[in-house]
Amino acid sequence: MQAKYSSTRDMLDFDGDTFMSEWSRTSSTTQRPEAGHTEHRCSPCPEEWKWHGDKCYRFCKESKSWQGCEYFCIAENATMLKINTQxxxxxxxxxxxxxxxxxxxxxxxxxxxxxxxxxxxGAPYSSELFEIIIDFTSLRSRDCVTILNGKAFSKDCKELRRCACERRAATVKPESLHSFSEPLHGGDG
Known part of the structure; x- marks a missing residue:
């Protein structure tokens, strides 16, 4: 049996939420993950990344210095989080x-x-978007910015904090879903 689709819409049921192939109609369905989970089989972002607009964001649990996070993001083919729009x-x-x-x-x-x-x-920070709260509790330099509980704080760049990275989201095109138009079983039949 072969499953062929003429468009992405043909692969989705009436509400666009559940993918059902000819094979899966008789056995099981593959549904999108639970609410609040932003990834699915055709996600423009890698695992552990959150999709928003035209970007993917990763908020990591590992703690590193500011420079360590910069290297971490680069290794992930990304840059550090840039908050430059509302x-x-x-x-x-x-x-x-x-x-x-x-x-x-x-x-x-x-x-x-x-x-x-x-x-x-190299883009300048806009103080109209958010305020940076200067941390006067530290006697060391306070030249890098963290976010915590919806606020931005200046901190010592050597302190260990979690990394926030961003990268451009991949474009998911129907033609990139070519595997859905190929036979479900190998061979002639």
Whole structure:
């Protein structure tokens, strides 16, 4: 038996939520993950990444220095989190709420007290979008920015914090789902 589809819509039931092949109609269905889980079989983001807009975001549990997080993100083919629009702000800040007070490094830093805050790509920080709360409890430099409980804080770049990375989401095209138009069983039949 072969399952052929002329469009992505043919692969979905009437509500667009459940994929059902000819084979699966007689055995089982593959449904999207539970509510709140943003990944599914055709996700433009890798596992452990959250899809929002045209980007994928990863909020990691490993703690590293700011530079360690920068290297971590680069190794993931990504950059550190950049909060430069209201839309990204509204997505990223809720991710920073934690019952254990874990904060996440962003890609925002400066080259010494009194210098301009810059994102890792060199773009300037806009104070109209969010305020950076200066941590005066530390006697060390406070030149890197973390987010925690919906707020941004300047911290010592050597402190260990969790990493927040972003990368462009992959484009999922119907033609990239070629395996659905191929025979379900090998051979001639």
């Amino acid at each position: 839309e990204v702000l509204e997505f990223a800040m809720p991710q920073s709420y934690s019952e254990f007070f874990y904060s996440y490094w962003t890609g925002l830093s400066r080259n010494g007290s009194g210098k301009a805050w810059l994102w890792t790509d």
